[in-house]
Amino acid sequence: MSRRSAYDPGVPCWVDLASTDVPGSVRFYGDLFGWRADMVDDPAAGGYGMFVHEGSKVAGIGPVRDGGSASLWNTYVATDDAAALAGRVRDAGGTVVAEPMAVFDEGTMVALRAPDGSYAGAWQAAAHAGAELVNEPGAFCWNELCTRDAPAAERFYSAVFGWTSRTSDLGGMAYTEWVAGEAAVAGMIPMPDEAPAELPSFWLTYFAVADLDAALHAAADAGADVLTGVTEAPPGRFAQLIDPQGAAFGVIQLNETS
Structure with a gap:
């Protein structure tokens, strides 16, 4: 299924780019994939926006956080209980980098670090389920x-x-x-x-x-x-x-x- 309005727990549902140069990244991915960036018009969003392809939200973009010096793509996995997932992260020997946090009325995010050193995120959907288009060119x-x-x-x-x-x-x-x-x-x-x-x-x-x-x-x-x-x-x-x-x-x- 290419167009999505929901994701089962355990399925990657969203990706976003933390960039050292948001305007430069917007130009690059616009040229490469034909994406448009719709930036959130609210200072509380911290410069975050959505990449849109053929009318569908396909990814996010924002500046690197906490003094980061490297751009990177982040993967988020769907969950139906962000708080319980954070507990499993700790029980499994990982680190909760960002505690479950409501993102406006869109959903709840958790950021984690695994024992192998990799970082990932989890997303409990509310208004925003995740990418609206997957497995198609440009997604x-x-x-x-x-x-x-x-x-x-x-x-x-x-x-x-x-x-x-x-x-x-x-x-x-x-x-x-x-x-x-x-x-x-x-x-x-x-x-x-x-x-x-x-x-x-x-x-x-x-x-x-x-x-x-x-x-x-x-x-x-x-x-x-x-x-x-x-x-x-x-x-x-x-x-x-x-x-x-x-x-x-x-x-x-x-x-x-x-």
Whole structure:
């Protein structure tokens, strides 16, 4: 289902970009995906806004917080009880970075840090359920944890989000799918050996594109760098990029059967 008005608990429901240069990010993703940014006209929103694609909210954007110096994409997973989830984070050995917090009348957010060092968020919906369009060109379609400690991450995220996991060999690399109910909802890979030692575990967001080659040309013209070149995978051809503000993300041309 591409258009969404609700998400089951345990399903990634929203992504947003914390940017060191919000106007620059708005220009970049507007050029790349055709997004429009609707900024919230309220000082209490702290400069937050919504990326809109073909009339649907697909992602958020705002400035980096608390003196952060790096831009990054954040992944949020749906929950029906933010307070209970925060308790599970602590019980599983994680850190609640931001306690359950009401965001106007839109919903309740929790920010967490897992024992493997990765950060994620959880969202209990009220007026805002999450992305209104997914799995289509111009919208996010997959979220993948790149981790330095797969066993710790597997224990933690299973306990917090209720996920089960299934791991298979993908070209000599262990690839884990996180499963909620009967559906795979996210992935996990080990941190590549060539990654800089200072790079912590992180969640990577993939966006669907209609034509990968055209998207890569557009991204390069708009100032993006290549993190990982074009790769063939069962869901489709993909690549990983770094936007001009330093945030990593993926683009994938999904196969019609995906």
